[in-house]
C-alpha cells in the first residue's frame with residue numbers, strides 16, 4: 259500500500275512533510291552550519307556555488323553574487339560538512355525518502371546536497387522549467403520524458419520561511435498547453451510567476467520539506483532582501499540503474515572519493531555512497547548536461 263504522502267506526490271507532483279529535523283538542537287546546528295557555508299561562499303573561499311545569472315550547471319564564476327552553495331557534505335567545507343552529512347543520512351530524512359520511493363534501506367543512493375540562498379545584489383528569477391526536459395522539447399519528446407519514473411527524490415527543506423518556489427500542480431504528468439509552453443520554451447526569467455496557467459506558490463514554514471517530482475513545471479524567484487537558507491537535496495533508488503546519471507553527475511561528484519568524506523560517514527552513509535559510486539562507474543565518462551542556460 260502506498261502512503262498518503264506518496265499518493266499526494268503521485269497526484270500533485272509535490273508533497274509537504276513537516277518535522278524532518280530532530281528537536282534535539284539539530285535545527286540550530288543546521289542554521290549555524292548554513293551561516294558558515296554562506297559566509298565562506300560570499301567571501302569567495304568556497305568556490306562551489308550557484309552563480310547569479312546562471313540557472314543550470316556548469317554555473318561558472320561570471321558574477322560575484324550567489325544563489326546557492328554546492329556540495330554541502332564536501333570535507334573541505336570544514337565542520338559544517340559533518341552537520342550536513344549527519345542530517346542527510348539520518349533516520350528522519352532517509353525514512354521519509356524510503357517511504358516516498360517505496361524502497362528499502364539497501365536501495366538508497368547518495369546524490370546531491372546543496373543549499374539555496376538569497377542573492378545579495380538584486381531580486382531575480384529562474385525560467386519556468388522541468389529539471390530534465392529541455393525548454394524547447396517537442397510535445398512528443400516531453401511526453402516520452404514524463405512517462406519515465408525517475409527512481410529518485412528531490413526536496414527543499416526550509417530553515418527560514420521560504421516562498422521562492424512556484425509549481426504547476428499535476429504538470430509532472432501532462433504535456434504543456436500552448437499557453438504554458440509559450441511561457442516556458444526559453445531560458446528567459448519568469449517575470450510574474452502567477453502568469454503561468456495553473457501555477458501556485460509553495461510556501462514552507464521553517465522546518466517544512468517539500469518533496470517534488472523534478473519534472474513538475476516549476477520556477478524559483480529570489481528576493482535579495484529576504485533571508486533564504488533552504489536545504490536542497492536528492493537521493494536515488496538503485497532499482498533505477500543509471501537513469502539519473504545525467505541529472506546527478508552533471509554536478510561533478512569526484513570529491514566523494516575523498517577518504518576523509520568516506521571515513522566520516524555512518525554505516526548507512528557509507529552504504530549510500532558505495533551505491534552512488536557503483537552507479538557512477540556504470541554510467542561511463544561523459545554524461546553531458548540536462549539543460550542549457
Ligand SMILES: O=C(O)CCC(=O)C(=O)O
Nearest residue numbers: 374389414422423477478
Ligand atoms: O530555488 C528553488 O527552490 C528551485 C531551484 C530549481 O528549480 C533548480 O535548481 O532547478
Ligand SMILES: [Fe+2]
Nearest residue numbers: 387388389476
Ligand atoms: Fe528546477
